[in-house]
Amino acid sequence: xxxxxxxxxAPARRASLSVSEPRxxxxxxxxxxxxxxxxxxxxxxxxxxxxxxxxxxGVYLASIADRxxxxxxxxxxxxxxxxxxxxxxxGIAAAWAIARFxxxxxxxxxxxxxxxxxxxxxxxxxxxxxxFGSQGIFGAWLTSHDIKIIFATPGIILATxxxxxxxxxxxxIPAMQASGSEEEEAALSLGASGWxxxxxxxxxxxxxxxxxxxxxxxxxAMGEFGAVSVVSGSIRGKTVTMPLWVEILYNxxxxxxxxxxxxxxxxxxxxxxxxxxxxxAPAISNEISDERAESIEAxxxxxx
Amino acid sequence: MSIEIRNIxxxxxxxxxxxxxxxxxxxxxxxxxxxxxxxxxxxLLRVLGGLExxxxxxxxxxxxxxxxxxxxxxxxxxxxQHYALFRHMxxxxxxxxxxxxxxxxxxxxxxxxxxxxxELLNLVQLDWVADRYAxxxxxxxxxxxxxARALAVEPRILxxxxxxxxxxxxxxxxxxxxxxxxHDDLHITTVFVTxxxxxxxxxGNRVVLFHEGRxxxxxxxxxxxxxxxxxxxxxxxxxxxxxxxxxENGRLRFGAEPINGNGATPKSKVYVRPHLLEVSNSPAGxxxxxxxVRQINSAGPLVKLExxxxxxxxxxxxxxxxxxxALDLQPRARVYLIxxxxxxxxxxI
Numbered sequence: 001x002x003x004x005x006x007x008x009x010a011p012a013r014r015a016s017l018s019v020s021e022p023r024x025x026x027x028x029x030x031x032x033x034x035x036x037x038x039x040x041x042x043x044x045x046x047x048x049x050x051x052x053x054x055x056x057x058g059v060y061l062a063s064i065a066d067r068x069x070x071x072x073x074x075x076x077x078x079x080x081x082x083x084x085x086x087x088x089x090x091g092i093a094a095a096w097a098i099a100r101f102x103x104x105x106x107x108x109x110x111x112x113x114x115x116x117x118x119x120x121x122x123x124x125x126x127x128x129x130x131x132f133g134s135q136g137i138f139g140a141w142l143t144s145h146d147i148k149i150i151f152a153t154p155g156i157i158l159a160t161x162x163x164x165x166x167x168x169x170x171x172x173i174p175a176m177q178a179s180g181s182e183e184e185e186a187a188l189s190l191g192a193s194g195w196x197x198x199x200x201x202x203x204x205x206x207x208x209x210x211x212x213x214x215x216x217x218x219x220x221a222m223g224e225f226g227a228v229s230v231v232s233g234s235i236r237g238k239t240v241t242m243p244l245w246v247e248i249l250y251n252x253x254x255x256x257x258x259x260x261x262x263x264x265x266x267x268x269x270x271x272x273x274x275x276x277x278x279x280x281a282p283a284i285s286n287e288i289s290d291e292r293a294e295s296i297e298a299x300x301x302x303x304x
Numbered sequence: 305m306s307i308e309i310r311n312i313x314x315x316x317x318x319x320x321x322x323x324x325x326x327x328x329x330x331x332x333x334x335x336x337x338x339x340x341x342x343x344x345x346x347x348l349l350r351v352l353g354g355l356e357x358x359x360x361x362x363x364x365x366x367x368x369x370x371x372x373x374x375x376x377x378x379x380x381x382x383x384x385q386h387y388a389l390f391r392h393m394x395x396x397x398x399x400x401x402x403x404x405x406x407x408x409x410x411x412x413x414x415x416x417x418x419x420x421x422x423e424l425l426n427l428v429q430l431d432w433v434a435d436r437y438a439x440x441x442x443x444x445x446x447x448x449x450x451x452a453r454a455l456a457v458e459p460r461i462l463x464x465x466x467x468x469x470x471x472x473x474x475x476x477x478x479x480x481x482x483x484x485x486x487h488d489d490l491h492i493t494t495v496f497v498t499x500x501x502x503x504x505x506x507x508g509n510r511v512v513l514f515h516e517g518r519x520x521x522x523x524x525x526x527x528x529x530x531x532x533x534x535x536x537x538x539x540x541x542x543x544x545x546x547x548x549x550x551x552e553n554g555r556l557r558f559g560a561e562p563i564n565g566n567g568a569t570p571k572s573k574v575y576v577r578p579h580l581l582e583v584s585n586s587p588a589g590x591x592x593x594x595x596x597v598r599q600i601n602s603a604g605p606l607v608k609l610e611x612x613x614x615x616x617x618x619x620x621x622x623x624x625x626x627x628x629x630a631l632d633l634q635p636r637a638r639v640y641l642i643x644x645x646x647x648x649x650x651x652x653i
Contacts, residue, residue: 182386185355185375185382185388186384186389186390187390187405188354188375189354189375189378189382190376190405190453190456191379191405191406191457192376193376196405200390200401200405201390204390204392204393205392207392
């Protein structure tokens with residue numbers, strides 16, 4: 001709450017110094033923004049923690065320590081711990097290919113990466129049911145080999161990976177394009193192997209974008225509801241993740257339990273925003289110092 | 305280390321960057337690859353560095369086939385136009401990079417690396433910026449760090465891409481002198497790319513002129529400047545007046561319409577440098593021709609005259625201040641121009 005207000009407050013302070021709008025307009029605009037934030041972010045945020053703790057800390061802790069809740073937390077952590085690394089690997093590979101090489105179908109790849117963002121998560125879930133469900137295309141083969149994907153953990157992981165697919169790549173592509181390939185070429189000519197150039201030059205150059213992508217990807221992986229809901233079958237203690245568990249508890253009128261789990265997800269979101277800000281700060285200040293150096297050089301050049 | 309380039313061709317899509325280029329570079333030479341942007345000079349440098357694979361042709365280092373060697377196997381120091389310093393590393397780590405990535409059995413220990421980096425930073429006179437990042441350095445400093453980094457791997461060949469291109473004029477002149485001294489001390493075979501003819505002529509032992517992917521001329525600065533092999537070289541190096549004329553009975557005729565269908569009088573392009581045109585108040589011999597003074601610029605070591613010939617071509621001439629006073633020239637004055645004949649170049653076209 002405090003953090004949200006400070007974020008809105010900072011630009012308003014700056015505006016009062018540099019912009020010459022009448023005082024009344026400024027106050028009106030700032031107030032509108034703050035009221036909007038209060039109703040649409042502050043109040044819900046407050047409500048989550050209020051209802052979670054409404055019946056006392058004891059009930060709160062008890063609902064978290066519940067067997068099924070712990071199972072849901074474990075499932076969510078498991079899903080994220082597989083989906084996020086997969087997407088990091090894919091994101092780096094895709095960004096590398098798109099930023100460094102020209103090839104046929106590059107435009108198609110760039111467009112396709114965004115597909116998971118474009119389709120509704122429910123449809124994404126349906127796709128996997130159609131592919132791997134018992135009536136699906138691979139259903140018979142999977143059944144005969146005793147592999148269970150739909151209504152099981154692999155399905156949840158697949159659906160989550162699909163939905164969060166574009167995030168890391170989207171963060172990395174502009175970063176890699178901006179850093180160019182000259183430094184990698186320099187590394188190679190200095191005797192580095194491709195592997196050394198990758199770990200010592202390419203990755204450090206995009207590390208902030210990568211970390212940023214990982215954090216957002218993780219938040220999205222843990223919070224995914226729609227696609228997971230379709231493929232999981234919601235088997236208590238087996239295929240229920242935290243967002244699904246919140247819904248189940250809520251539908252059973254167990255508000256204290258539902259909001260207790262919801263508060264955990266909310267905390268995750270707050271930590272994510274905080275981490276994002278901490279990461280964004282050094283990344284932006286780096287860019288500025290680079291730009292400044294270049295503009296100084298440009299001026300020197302002009303003077304000459 | 306000597307370099308031999310044999311019939312290198314390289315195309316990008318439909319663009320022919322290098323067209324059957326051959327070149328020999330002797331051990332310890334300082335070679336300038338000179339040409340406009342897009343003439344293929346940088347592509348050749350990248351082929352030498354192993355950063356670009358030629359479509360056909362060979363590169364030999366010291367007589368050994370090196371065409372298929374990768375960049376890391378070539379032991380070549382490459383200095384990029386925009387330096388390509390590793391931005392997340394300090395200056396010290398940038399210079400140490402080439403030593404740190406060596407295979408374990410030939411990697412120097414930490415103390416040796418420290419010593420070597422110190423030596424190199426002293427060599428480029430920048431030991432005091434070891435802990436800084438590239439973004440905190442000026443352009444000239446970055447350039448020298450990039451050079452120190454390239455020298456750290458004890459390259460047998462040094463390749464420099466527009467080494468002074470992004471620097472202002474004063475720093476560029478200083479660095480040029482410094483690089484020349486460095487080359488004299490280290491004596492590494494060095495190839496550098498430039499579009500600045502002054503830089504190429506001043507720094508290179510030999511100059512290679514590129515035009516549209518082909519080598520136009522290879523020679524010492526004196527040879528290419530005073531004995532240009534092609535019209536392109538003449539036009540590229542220094543100011544020049546171009547006349548269309550013809551040869552008649554072994555003599556030049558300016559301005560007159562070429563006689564068609566008569567093989568005895570081929571059309572010619574005649575190039576005369578402005579300082580090789582004598583200016584006189586009266587006609588002198590058969591080669592002189594009349595012109596009218598348009599503009600006079602006497603600020604500088606020579607007086608620059610802009611004139612127009614009687615057949616309408618603009619001409620530039622440069623004469624000494626003494627001569628200028630003796631002639632007592634005014635705008636619109638009618639004068640006679642005499643090319644100093646032994647410096648007139650005639651190309652049949």
